[in-house]
Amino acid sequence: MKFIHTGDWHIGKLVHQIHMTEDQRFILQDFIRVVAEEKPHAIIIAGDIYDRSVPPVEAVELLDEVFSTILIELNTPIIAISGNHDSPDRLGFGSKILRNKGLYIEGKLTKNIKSVVLEDEFGPVNFHPIPYADPAIVRELMDDSTINNHDSAMKAIINQVKSDMNPGQRNVIIAHGFVIGGESLETSESERPLSIGGSEYIDVTAFMDFNYTALGHLHSPQKVAVDKIRYPGSLLKYSFSEARQKKSVTVVEMDKAGGTEIRKVSLTPKRDMRKIQGKLLQLTDPAIYKDTNIDDYVMVTLLDEGELLDAIGKLRGVYPNVLRLERSQLKGIRQTNGKMGSDYHRKSKLELFREFYEAMEGDSFKDDYKEILIDVLSDIEKEERGK
Structure with missing residues (x-):
């Protein structure tokens, strides 16, 4: 079974007040090229397809064009979930009808996760799509008062999945969240926090029993603890904190026993x-x-x-x-301004100007300059007295 793992498209995003739709159209055409060359059994999109809950018209039109090309022209199924940026209801609209066309979108979390079963030459592979949901929603859905953060919410969902799962078959989880396990992960400024005070973190151990975990939310391509639990990263750079990142999609090839061979395929943006x-x-x-x-x-x-x-x-x-x-020199200026501001009223005009000059120039205020400034200040004071 070969599938392409991607996510965090953020279609319709604004970066420094610049609409990114043109850049997204360009990179998605490159993505379609990769799909045509790789010929996977399926595409997995792990959330944040749109950048906001009510996407602009051009964003909806772009997604429709891309999905139509992949489903109809390339005859490749798509399995997608909502992320924290998406509207579950809007993204999941028409999902029951679209399943017959190979488009499996899970926008709103339900108590019983409905798996998507695809076949290869070795038999079935079960994909378990878990759309993003806040812990409060999961607590009410599961009727479990002990759910109070993202970790306990995800564990409750995973336990529900496992109760109906066939462990003798190959199983893939699709989820959206901040999963941690051991080493620190690379984050960026463009990732919206899921909650405050560390309650957004999910322990990686929840996913260890699956053959592959397709995650979304973090924008840098990276694994979490082990190779089979991964973030593919975003398609484009959405902040300057991502400037050094190499954007790609993750191609996963799964053998008969559920072992995975993983590689990254780079994408070329219109503008870096x-x-x-x-x-x-x-x-x-x-x-x-x-x-x-x-x-x-x-x-x-x-x-x-x-x-x-x-x-x-x-x-x-x-x-x-x-x-x-x-x-670069303004950093020093801001520090100096904090020191000057507290007792500026006690300082003479000469002292204030000397500190201002040294902050701006990063150099000492020479005696020659002092004599010139004294003459200038003297002339100003004479003019003020004469008015």
Whole structure:
């Protein structure tokens, strides 16, 4: 059995007020190419298909185009669940009718998880899709007052799945959440917290009895404790904290005994998201940027000292998609401002200007400058007295 594990598409997402739909259309076409080349038995989408519960029209249209191509032209079944960004009711609409066409979408959690059974040359493989649900919903659904966090909620659901599961067959769990187990996992700024105070974490041991666990929620491709429990990561970079990540989908090949061979297949975006730093004249020098994709989404850290005139305008003249601009020296300025602010009323104008100058320039205020400033302040005071 070969299947492609993906998730966290976040169709309709805004990044720094930029609509990502065009970039998502491009990367999803590349995904379709991978599906056509790999010819899997199924596609697994582990939640967060949309970025918000009420997606924009263009996001719905894009998903319809992609699903239609995969189901009709490539004749490949899709098994998908809702994530914490999705609306369970909207995502699951028409799911009973669509099952006959090979589209298995579980939007809303039910007490009895209905498995999807697909066959290969070795027999059945049971896919158990668990849509995302808050612990309070699971507590009410299971009528279990001991469920008070994501870990206890997932364990109750897994126990329900196991009660109807045939352990002699191959079994795959599809879930969406923050699963931990041993080593620390790579997270990013674009992942919305599921809860406050650590109650979002799910212990990896809950999934050990399954041949493969297809997870969604974290945006970096990675395993959790063992190779058979994995996040595929998001299709695109959605924050600059993901700049170093290599985006991909996970191809899983399962043998007769349920053992898995896993590999990542990279995807090529229309625009990368990356960080650059240097002085303004360097970054706008053709010799520096000629071999790069200047249309990438970039975060710029300027290393110049002192004031700059229209830095963002000059940068966008070269890099049209500058989404974020920082000045490295401003970190020191913010620290100094905190120290200056508490007793500024006790300081003379000369002292205040000296501290401001040293914060801006990162250099000492020389005696020559002091004499000039004294003369300037004296002239200002004379003008004020004469009014």
